[in-house]
Amino acid sequence: MFRVLFLLPLLACLGWYLFLRHYGVPIKKGRKGFIYILVFSTAVLGFFILMMRLTNSQ
Template identity: 75%
Template sequence: MFRLLFLLPIILCLGWCFFLRHHGVPIKKGKRGFVYILAFSTFVLGFFILMMQITEFTPSEF
């Protein structure tokens, strides 16, 4: 699962882009949404990294 975590912001950004196009909103006006998506994805990634450090998880154990 950790290997695929980088897909989270890509999929969310693509979904946001399709949403904007469907509703006829220019990409430039939806820029704030992309910033929110990237901030959320960074938070999730940071949380998982913190949990891995706290539990001393090593990928070879998986």
């Protein structure tokens, strides 16, 4: 599961982009959503890295 975690922000950004295009919202107005997606994905990745360090799993 950890190997494919990089897909989380890619799929979420793609979904957000498609949502914006469907409703005719300019990308500049939807930029905040991309930032939220990247911050959330970074937090999830950080959590998993922390858990791996705490449990000493390789």
